[in-house]
Amino acid sequence: MNALRCYLFRFTSYVDEFVYGANDGIITTFAVVSGAQGAHLGHKAIIILGLANLVADGFSMGASSFLAIRTEADVDTANGSPVTENEKRALSRSMATFIGFVCAGILPLIPFFTNLAPQREFLVSSISAAGAFFVVGGLRAFVTRRSFVFSGIEMLIVGGAASALAYGVGFGVEWFVR
Secondary structure: OHHHHHHHHHHHOOHHHHHHHHHHHHHHHHHHHHHHHHOOOOHHHHHHHHHHHHHHHHHHHHHHHHHHHHHHHHHHHHOOOOOOHHHHOHHHHHHHHHHHHHHHHOHHHHHHHOOOOOOOHHHHHHHHHHHHHHHHHHHOHHHHOOOHHHHHHHHHHHHHHHHHHHHHHHHHHHHHOO
């Protein structure tokens, strides 16, 4: 029981980074999917662009988190402040960001890897992204102390707006360059 309690404590100390990564992962990956769909790039391009985004942006988020924590530690140390526990765990915290990004970011791509809904992959992707926006947004409640429902709706609106913008840009650019 003590081992489980210790594990849960360690996990909860990374929830903020995991949620941060997951928020960005679902938004950026679904925005890429939406932009590619709006431009009528096709199934293959959506998978390629989505996976490229998932890996590169996930890595960038994790590395940026690591560098930000380390920079804060360097500034604090230069000012004579002791190094905090979070700063000592910069690598673990940045890995939580990366894992959150990839776990949430893969969701809108899954329909394009399966043949479960031929010609409806984008619809299924949109529904799974909307659900993920709500759930991941709701998880912010553990960090912000707001209600799960309010945080979920807030994230659903932000993610939906970003996705609509990406779809519109893809559609507009494809129409313009025909």
